[in-house]
Amino acid sequence: MTYKVADGSDVALVSLTDLDPQPMSEGIKPTRRTHTASGAVYDDGEYVELEWNVMESVTQYQAVLTAFGLLTALTNAVTVYVRDDTWTFVRKNGVAVRPEMGKESRWSNFFARNITILIRDLEDAS
16 A cells, blocks of 8 residues: 545545655544543544655655645645554545645755655545
């Protein structure tokens, strides 16, 4: 299985594009987990972070931004194929956020390094 993305919501799995290079990810996480008195657990505000240690060129970095629709925008609606909290690949709609230079992306020693693309507001794709 591979991480995939497409510009727009509810894009069919067969139409998603494989990310190249492939990122690392800890999977889908909640911004808040609520434990109720009855013992039920609820996760709110799901998101996923896709991470790359290094990219070989500016062109490669810009190609990844383009795949998420982030080359000319700070945020964009996307459909992604990512691992959930059980590490099963799932198709989700979300909002991709362009990495902030110096925080989620750095230029160091001639390469783009430590790049993180956040996809927030995850929901099941239909």
